[in-house]
Amino acid sequence: QKEVEQNSGPLSVPEGAIASLNCTYSDRGSQSFFWYRQYSGKSPELIMFIYSNGDKEDGRFTAQLNKASQYVSLLIRDSQPSDSATYLCAVNMFGTSGTYKYIFGTGTRLKVLA
Amino acid sequence: GAGVSQSPRYKVTKRGQDVALRCDPISGHVSLYWYRQALGQGPEFLTYFNYEAQQDKSGLPNDRFSAERPEGSISTLTIQRTEQRDSAMYRCASSLSGQPQHFGDGTRLSIL
Numbered sequence: 001q002k003e004v005e006q007n008s009g010p011l012s013v014p015e016g017a018i019a020s021l022n023c024t025y026s027d028r029g030s031q032s033f034f035w036y037r038q039y040s041g042k043s044p045e046l047i048m049f050i051y052s053n054g055d056k057e058d059g060r061f062t063a064q065l066n067k068a069s070q071y072v073s074l075l076i077r078d079s080q081p082s083d084s085a086t087y088l089c090a091v092n093m094f095g096t097s098g099t100y101k102y103i104f105g106t107g108t109r110l111k112v113l114a
Numbered sequence: 115g116a117g118v119s120q121s122p123r124y125k126v127t128k129r130g131q132d133v134a135l136r137c138d139p140i141s142g143h144v145s146l147y148w149y150r151q152a153l154g155q156g157p158e159f160l161t162y163f164n165y166e167a168q169q170d171k172s173g174l175p176n177d178r179f180s181a182e183r184p185e186g187s188i189s190t191l192t193i194q195r196t197e198q199r200d201s202a203m204y205r206c207a208s209s210l211s212g213q214p215q216h217f218g219d220g221t222r223l224s225i226l
Contacts, residue, residue, distance in 0.1 A: 008154075034214055043205060043217040044157065088156050090215075099169045102147065102215060104156035 003027065004091050006105035014113050019076040021108050023089030026070070031100075032092035033065055033072045038107065039085045047087075048074065079112045086110070116140075118218035120206050126224045129198060135191045135221045139208030146189050147215060148181055149205045157205055163189060164211070193223075201225045 003026045013019045021035075032051055036044035050056045050063040050072065062075040072091075076083055086107040095101045119138040127133055139146050145164055149157035159173040165186040174180070178196075183189040193200055201224050207215035 004156075006156075032212075036217075043219050046214050046216065049214050090156075095170055095172060101159055101162060101170050101173075103159060104149075106154075106156045 002105075003093060003103045004089055004105040006087075006089050006108045008106055009109040010111050011108055012111045012113055013079050015079060015081060017079050019079045019083065019110055019112070021074040021076075021087050021089075021110065023072045023074075023091075023105055024070055025072070025089075025091045025093070025103075027091070027093040028067075028070060030067075030070075030091045030093050033063070034090040034092075034102075035061075035063060035072075035074045036088040036090060036104075037083075037085045038088055044088055076110075079110075081112045081114045084110055084112045118206055118208050118216055120204075120218035120221050122221060123219065124222045124224075126226065127196060128226050129196055131196055132192065132194045133196055133223065135193075135204050135206075135223070137189045137191070137206030137208075137218060139187065139189070139206070140216060142210070143208035143216075144186070144211050145209045145215075146183060147207045147209075148189070148191050149207065151203045151205055151220070160191070196223075196225045198225045 034049045035047045038044045048063045060077045064073045088107045089105040147162040148160040161171040163183040178194045203220045205220045207217045209215045
C-alpha cells in the first residue's frame with residue numbers, strides 16, 4: 001500500500017461545478033495535511049493545510065479531514081478553467097528515522113471544461 | 115530573497131560526471147527538503163535538514179547521492195558518477211519549523 005494515495009485522473013468537471021479531490025494515507029499517527037497545486041512545468045504551490053478533523057474553508061477551496069478514515073479531500077467550488085492543474089496531497093508522517101517527513105501522493109490531474 | 119532559489123535551472127552533463135545542485139532557502143526557514151520529481155509523479159522525498167543537521171536521508175537512492183547544509187542556510191545536493199536514471203527534476207523546499215513548505219523552481223537534470 002502506498003503511503004499517500006490519490007487517483008491520478010484526469011478528473012474533468014464543467015466550469016462552475018464543484019471539483020472533489022480525494023486522498024488517503026496509511027499512517028494513522030499523521031498530524032498535518034497539505035494540498036498543493038502544480039501547473040504543468042511549474043513548481044508546487046501551497047493551497048491549503050489542515051490539522052484538525054472537519055472542514056477548513058478558504059475562498060473557493062475547502063479542505064476536509066477525517067482522521068478515523070485516514071482521508072483528506074479538497075473541494076473547489078465554482079471551478080474555473082484556470083483551476084486546471086495537478087493537485088498534490090502531502091502528509092507529514094513519522095518516519096523510520098524518528099522524525100517527521102512530508103510524503104506526497106502522485107497527484108490528481110484536474111481539467112475544468114469551459 | 116523572497117522565495118526559494120535553486121541553481122542551476124538546467125544542467126546537462128555526461129554520464130559518469132559529478133553534479134552539485136544548490137538550494138538557497140527563504141531567509142529564516144530552519145527546515146530544508148530535497149525532492150526528486152519524475153514527469154507525472156508527485157515529489158519523491160530524498161532528505162531534509164533542520165538547521166545544519168540532516169534529520170533524515172532515508173530517501174537518498176544510493177550512496178552516490180549526498181547532501182549538506184553546513185551553515186544551516188544554503189544546501190547542496192551532490193550526485194557522484196551520474197547515471198542516465200538520475201535524470202529528473204530536483205526540487206528544494208523550505209519551511210519554518212512545523213509550517214508548510216515552499217518550493218523553489220527546481221533544477222532539471224539531464225544525463226546524456
